[in-house]
Amino acid sequence: MRPTWSILALVLALLAGCGLEGGGGAVAPREVTLRFYDSENALLAVYYRVAGGAWRRAEVLEKTVKISLPSPEARLEVAAECGPSYRYTNGQILLAQGEAGALQGLVLPCSLPHPYMDTVSVPVAVGFPGALGGVPLSSTDLFTLDGFYSEAVVPNGVATLYLSLPPGPQKASLLVYRPGERGARLLGGKVFDLVAEEGRTAVVALSEEDGVASRVWALTAPHGGYASAQVLYFRGGMRQPFAASPSLSLGSGETRGERYALFPGGGVYLGQASGSYGNAQGGVCGTGCSRQALLLEDTQGLDWSPALPPPWPEGTLRISPDGRAWRLGFPGAKGYWLVLSFPNERPLNAWTSSSDLSLPDLEPLFGFRYPASGEVWFSAGALARGELSNLFTPLFLSESALRGSSYALSTLSGIFTLGQGGSF
Numbered sequence: 188m189r190p191t192w193s194i195l196a197l198v199l200a201l202l203a204g205c206g207l208e209g210g211g212g213a214v215a216p217r218e219v220t221l222r223f224y225d226s227e228n229a230l231l232a233v234y235y236r237v238a239g240g241a242w243r244r245a246e247v248l249e250k251t252v253k254i255s256l257p258s259p260e261a262r263l264e265v266a267a268e269c270g271p272s273y274r275y276t277n278g279q280i281l282l283a284q285g286e287a288g289a290l291q292g293l294v295l296p297c298s299l300p301h302p303y304m305d306t307v308s309v310p311v312a313v314g315f316p317g318a319l320g321g322v323p324l325s326s327t328d329l330f331t332l333d334g335f336y337s338e339a340v341v342p343n344g345v346a347t348l349y350l351s352l353p354p355g356p357q358k359a360s361l362l363v364y365r366p367g368e369r370g371a372r373l374l375g376g377k378v379f380d381l382v383a384e385e386g387r388t389a390v391v392a393l394s395e396e397d398g399v400a401s402r403v404w405a406l407t408a409p410h411g412g413y414a415s416a417q418v419l420y421f422r423g424g425m426r427q428p429f430a431a432s433p434s435l436s437l438g439s440g441e442t443r444g445e446r447y448a449l450f451p452g453g454g455v456y457l458g459q460a461s462g463s464y465g466n467a468q469g470g471v472c473g474t475g476c477s478r479q480a481l482l483l484e485d486t487q488g489l490d491w492s493p494a495l496p497p498p499w500p501e502g503t504l505r506i507s508p509d510g511r512a513w514r515l516g517f518p519g520a521k522g523y524w525l526v527l528s529f530p531n532e533r534p535l536n537a538w539t540s541s542s543d544l545s546l547p548d549l550e551p552l553f554g555f556r557y558p559a560s561g562e563v564w565f566s567a568g569a570l571a572r573g574e575l576s577n578l579f580t581p582l583f584l585s586e587s588a589l590r591g592s593s594y595a596l597s598t599l600s601g602i603f604t605l606g607q608g609g610s611f
Contacts, residue, residue, distance in 0.1 A: 217259055219287050223250040223267070224582055227298035229278065231268040234552050237261050242552060256287050263290055268553040272298035275534060280555055282537040282546065289522070289540030296536075299582070306351045307383045311361070313391045317343045319363055319375035320398025328374060330363045334417050334430030352383040358424035361391065362399075362448055364433055370445045371433050373401050378422070378450050404491035405444040406460060408437035409480075409498070414462035416493060418447035418486060422454030423586055431456055449488055455589045456486045464498035467599065471506055471609030476601030485592045496571035499599035501611060508608035510563055511546040515539075517569035517597060524568045530561035558605060566600035 223230050233245040235254050238261055245252045245265075256263065267281040281295050311332065318324055328340040330348070338348045340363060350359070358380055365372040375397045381389035408414035415436045419428040432447035447456065460482045466475035480495040503516035515523040524538035533555065537544060549555040573594035603609060 216287050216291050217256050219254045219256065219263060219291050219293075221252045221254070221265060221283075221290065221293045221295060223247070223252075223295050223297045224299070225250055225269075225297040226300045227272045229269045229272040229275075229298040231270050231278075232553070233265065233267045235263060235265045237263055239264075242266070259287050262286055264547065265290070265293075265295075266547075266549060266552060267295060267297065268555075269297040273301040273304070274299055278533050280533055280535045280549060280553060282535065282549075283539070284537070284544065285540035296582075303351060305353060307354045307385055309350045309352050309381065309383045310347050310388045311350055311359070311381070311391060312345055312347045312388050313361060313393065314345050315340055315342055315363075315393055316395045318395050319393065320395070322374055322398075324363075324374070325365070328363060328365045329433075330361055331430050331433060332359060332361050334362075334419070334432065334434045337433070347388075350383075352381075353426045354383050355426075356380065356382045357426045358422065359389075360420055360425075360429040360450055362430050362432070363393070366433070370443060373399055373432075373446050373448050375399055376448050376450060378452060380424075399448040399450065401446040401448055402486070402488065402490050403444060403446055404432070404458060404486070404493070405442065406435065406437060406493055407442040408439060409462050409464050409495065410440045411465040412463040413438055414460060414495065416458065416460035418491065419457045419459065420448075420450060420454055421457065421584065421586065421589055422450075422452060425584075427584065428457065447486075447491070455586050456488055457589060457592060458482075458484045458486045458491045458493055460493040460495060462495045467499070467501070467601075467611065469501070470611045471504070471603045472599075472601045472611050476599050476611065479598050479600070481594075481596045481598075483592055483594045485590055494595075496595040496597040499567070499569070499597055499611075503611070504567060504599065505610040506565075506603055506608045508606055509557065509559075510603070510605050510608070511557060513544040513546075513567075515542050515544065515567060515569065517571070520569035520571060521573070522570050526566045526568075528564040529558050530563070532556060532558060560605050562602050562604055564600075564602050566598055568596055568598045571595040571597055 233247055233252055234242045235245050236242045265283045270278045324340050324342040329337040330340055331337040332350055338346050360378045362376040363374045376399045377397050379391045406416045417434040418431040420431040421428040435445055462480045464478040467478050478498040482493050482495055505514040522540050527535045
């Protein structure tokens with residue numbers, strides 16, 4: 188059973204659960220505050236150094252580190268060791284580099300929520316009228332909670348879907364729609380209260396008046412690739428987002444319009460779209476690197492036309508032979524991150540506010556050794572739009588944290604051989 192919260196985790200897991208960096212404010216601070224998102228308590232140690240000086244161990248209080256700097260322009264490096272977690276069974280290393288203003292407010296993801304731990308499988312039994320919003324219902328109509336799993340409507344009857352939810356009282360929403368070749372027709376929906384606990388069924392009764400207003404959205408898939416999209420809904424009292432539209436998948440160059448529902452009572456509508464530009468070849472990519480894009484936006488309850496960021500262009504990435512010096516040159520990027528999976532070592536997630544990333548010696552801190560040979564899987568990401576410091580706010584799941592979200596990410600992933608280096 189797919190946990191519905193994980194749709195937002197696309198923001199975080201595009202690079203197999205890597206971390207992303209915080210963006211700078213207008214005023215460079217003398218004290219930098221960094222937080223760790225650590226749902227499984229995997230954080231072991233945090234170190235920092237200023238202007239390439241000696242490493243110092245940082246004091247961590249309530250998953251937060253405060254670092255005083257000699258000047259607002261000082262260059263700061265922060266390194267953290269995280270133990271085993273669901274997504275990183277052998278643990279991971281985190282590294283951030285940048286000036287104080289670039290790292291202020293940064294959230295470092297040490298461990299992300301376990302998709303099934305501390306959840307309850309809840310049957311949601313929905314009672315249907317014979318019509319919704321004046322439209323007679325059919326057994327070919329569908330209803331969904333998360334937008335991925337749907338079940339057939341039973342006019343004047345009851346149908347059941349299952350959800351994996353955190354235990355306790357909370358709100359949820361459901362959407363009823365009629366699939367069609369030219370897009371889904373939204374028939375109705377409802378926000379309802381439930382209590383998630385073992386052995387308890389949530390019962391929802393729809394009435395003919397439970398129709399929904401809607402807005403238009405449209406998506407075009409990249410030529411030579413594909414794309415998918417969906418609009419999600421979240422409001423106070425919910426423990427995870429729910430579907431305001433069915434999910435949509437498109438093939439190469441295809442364009443399609445859809446609608447998403449507006450539920451009564453306010454809330455935030457998050458449009459998320461992802462796409463693939465196909466394989467890139469040549470240089471360090473050899474016979475193929477994957478180029479992908481991800482977009483997350485608060486639609487503000489208006490019509491939505493998502494525009495995926497462009498693919499990672501050729502001539503903008505260079506790797507040193509030992510794999511420790513990187514030149515990242517995505518045009519107009521507001522920051523970069525890098526995920527490296529070394530042979531016989533823990534993965535390293537690094538990010539920087541500049542286009543140059545240099546990986547320091549981490550053996551004295553964590554016993555982490557860069558291998559001298561072998562193949563290394565990498566995924567480099569560039570933030571084409573949005574504030575890096577706010578990129579992890581979707582995990583905190585509140586209306587204030589989600590409202591105004593707007594991120595566009597472009598990634599390049601592949602394998603390179605240590606001792607050779609190269610460019611793309």
